[in-house]
Amino acid sequence: MSSSLRNRLAAVVMAVAAGLLGCTPASEPGASSEPAKPHRVLNTTAQPEDTIRVRGDHTERLQAFLRLRYGDKAALDAPWKDAWEDTEVEALRPVTRRVCARDTATADGQEQTLLAVCQTLDDAATVEPGRVDLYVLRVGTDEEKTNRGGFFAQLPADDPLLVMAQRLQGQYGRHGSPGTVQIAQLGPQRRAFQISHEEHRRGHRRVWRSYIAEHNHRLRDVARYRDHLDNLALHGCDGNPADCGEGVFAVDFNTTVGDSNAVEGYWPLTVRASGHDCTGPATAFYHLIFDARQRAYPVPDDLQRDGCADS
Template sequence: MPDDAGHATSARIDFFLLRPDASDASRVAAGARTHMAGFGSTGDVADVEVRRLGPHLHGFVVEDGFTAQGLTIGNTSLVLPDGGTFKLAASLRSSLDNLGAMAGCAERDDCPPDAGYDLTFQVDVDARDASAVAWPLRVRERGDACGQRIDRTHEVAFDTSTMAWRVPPELQRDGCD
C-alpha cells in the first residue's frame, strides 16, 4: 500500500500509446498519454492489461475493486485511445457479493430473507465482425442473487458516436436489482 493511502484512495494509472518516431524508425514516441485516477483501492491497482477490442483497436482493461462493511465489488473498466489522450469507454461489474455482511447479520439473527448475493460477470469480446470499429461485449452473469439462481448473458453494443460501450444499469449495480 502506498504511504498514507486510505481505503478510499484510488490509484493513478499512466496510459501511453506508443507510435514509431517519424524521424527515427528505431525509436518510439508517445502518440497519446493520460494520467487517470479513480481505479483501485488503498492506492493500489489490481490488474491492467492491453487487449484487442476491435479489428484495428487496442485498449486497456483495468480490473479493480474494494471491500467495505462486508460488501465486495469488483469492476472492469475499458480505456481507449481518444486523439492525444485516453477515455473511459466502459465500466461494469466483474464481481459483486455481500457474503461478509450476511455473515454478520446471521450472527445477530437479523438477516432479511433472501438478501444475500454472490455474482460474477465474465466479460468477453464478440470478435466476429471484421468491419466493426470496436467489438460488442458479451457479459455472462452467474451466481445467486436474493434467492434466485442467475445465469444470463448480456450483449453490450459499442456506440460509434460516443466511442464507448452502452453499459446497461444492471451491469453497474451494487445489489440484487
C-alpha cells in the same frame, strides 16, 4: 515549441556559454544548500515531453522515456521505490512504481506501444486508491516533426518517440494498490487497457472492469461495468448465498470478446452473469455493442445490479 523544451534549450545554451567563457555562474546570495524535495508529486503536475529524441532500439527508447518521466530509478522490468510530496499533509510519502502492462503491435500501419505504470502507495489507508499512468507511444520520423513546425529537424537524433495519447494518475483500487492492468484486444486493430480493481463499502464488495482505448488521440473509457458483486461480509457469510438467508447475494460477470461484426473497429462483448443476486438465482447474458455516437459500449442498468449494490 513547448515551454518545457524552451527552458531545456535555454539551459543548454547557458551551459555552453559558461564553458566557453571558462567560468561557472555564481550561487545566488542566500541560496539554500539543502536538497530540494522531489517534484514528482502524485497528482503529476509535471507533464511528459511529447517527443523523446534518443538513439537505440525500442527497449532503449522506452527506458529513456521512463527515466525522463519518473527519474533515474525507473526501470522497464523491475519495480522501483520513490517518494512523492503529499501536499495535503505536507509530508513525503513512499510509493512503489512499476510497469504493469506493456504491448507493442501494428495499428493502421504504425507500430504503437501501450504502456501502463502502476503506482502503489506504501503507507496507504484502506480507502486510498492506487494510481495508474497510461500512455500510447509511437516512433515517428523527422518528416513528421518537420510538418509540425520544422524545429525538430535541426536536432541530431533520429526517429523520435512520440506520445500519441496519455492519461495520468487514474485512481483505482484500494489500500494504495490500483488492481491489475493488462492489454486487451477489442477489435482487429483496437487494443485497450483493461483495468480490474475492487472496492469495499459497508460490507459490499465490488470488482470493476474498465476498458480504456485511444480514440482520436485521446484515451477514453469505452466500457466500465462490474466483474463481481457480493455482500457476504455484511452478513458474515462466506458460503453459498442461497443457504445464508434473505438479502445475501454474490454474482460473477464473465466477459467474452467477439471476433466479427465490428462497429468502428470494436467487436461486440458478451457478458454472462451467474450466481445469486438480491432477487434470487441469477443467470443472464448481455450483448454490448459499441455505439459510435457515444464512443463507448452502452451498459444496461440490470447488468450492474444497482438495486443490489445499494441494498
